[in-house]
Amino acid sequence: MKKTLLIATLVICSFAANAQAQKNTSQSYIEQFKADAISIMRETGIPASIILGIAMHESGNGNSNIAQKLNNQFGIKGNTGSFYFKNNKKVHSAYKRYDSIMESFADFARVITQRRDRGAISSELTETQYEKWVKGIQRSGYASSKKWGAQVLAIIRKYELNALDKESAKPAPQQLAQNEAATTTEKK
Secondary structure (H helix, E strand, O other): OHHHHHHHHHHHHHHHHHHHHOOOOHHHHHHHHHHHHHHHHHHHOOOHHHHHHHHHHHHOOOOOHHHHHHOOOOOOEEEEEEEEEEOOEEEEEEEOOOOOHHHHHHHHHHHHHHOHHHHHHHHHOOOOOHHHHHHHHHHOOOOOOOOHHHHHHHHHHHOOHHHHHHHHHOOOHHHHHHHHHHHHHHHO
């Protein structure tokens, strides 16, 4: 009886450990956050492919420590230090903490559109010029690696993220509801 109980406990613990160790795949990350990226694109004009491609690259599909512990998908540093726990030890971090991944996406868009060294990119380019966006962001000093742009472009192309950029032409669900309400009012 004790052996059976011990074996059952070990099996349950191994399943629990395996469930925690599962990582996001590129496809699962895209499916989980493409609506958020499209929403930010509609608000700011930054292509959804840029938002998702850079987030996937910078966070390892949301699997990095700062992505998991701080909801920081872009490696954005903050003015005030944050911390998280790893192996029961408090880890101080220069990276910014966000309450949600959507908040991280929105702050990335703010950094790209409002900072002097990057703001011109958003006024010069459209949602469908993802290659020029990557080159402009890299030239502005967002990343120091010379390979960064090529790596982000490879992710965008491999997963055909630029197809999401065409979503800006479609009305948002909120816009569809407003259009429907206006049409109904006009018919009365």
